[in-house]
Amino acid sequence: MIHLNAEMQSKLDIYPKNNQKYTRCLIRKTEIALNGRPEELVRQMFIHYLIKESGLLANKINIKIESNNHDIEIYRRERNHNFKPHQAPLIIVEVKRENTNLPNHYPQIKRYLKNARCNLGILYNYHQIILFTKIVNELDNFEDKHLRNFQDVENLILTEGNDIDSNLVEFEKAENGNFESFTYLVKKYGKYTTNTIVFKLKNQQLKTKGAFFNVQGNKVYYDPCGQFADKQQFFERQHFEKLVSITY
Structure with missing residues (x-):
């Protein structure tokens, strides 16, 4: 049977310091004390x-x-x-x-x-x-x-x-202007403020950030993000241009 102490000496970079054994965590990039742990x-x-x-x-x-x-x-x-x-x-x-x-x-x-x-x-x-x-x-x-x-x-x-992420497939469709994919994603990720959803409307030059999405048929209701944003706006299917991003 392979013993932990033997393998750690061969694989981990362990060094003494102040009567302790230390190594550097490969994820946190910080010094980790090992004695008693x-x-x-x-x-x-x-x-x-x-x-x-x-x-x-x-x-x-x-x-x-x-x-x-x-x-x-x-x-x-x-x-x-x-x-x-x-x-x-x-x-x-x-x-x-x-x-x-x-x-x-x-x-x-x-x-x-x-x-x-x-x-x-x-x-x-x-x-x-x-x-x-x-x-x-x-x-x-x-x-x-x-x-x-x-x-x-x-x-x-x-x-x-490596499983194909069906939600990523829908996102890429919405990036290209697919309204059904957009509404599917905002129902899944846009109910609250957990994620920020950015999209573009055909009649506006600037992109819009929204949360609290509510899809009703061909209308999409949402709260714009921003300190001075008006509450609860909506747009219709024909005004949707594309989805830009969904980020946490």
């Missing part, structure tokens, strides 16, 4: 694989550390810089110290997935990788499966990350 060591090994060994980070994923109280969040990298709405993580990873009994933490990872509306989660303790997948059409119910190694994690990310 066994879960941090396991997390750094997971991050090391994603960045140094898998090659996924370059163009497939974004990684967040300690975001929303989650150890690691993996996101699909945006394919269009104008279409960056709020999104749930692709995968939430919860790490535990080496040899921790992972079944004791099943309720924790399931709670994280439910609250974040995330369909995939991983529990990892260096020796075991357990995948949690949301069961289709079953509310807040997940099935668990043991993965063999990090290659399985990489294959999972590649499979999920």
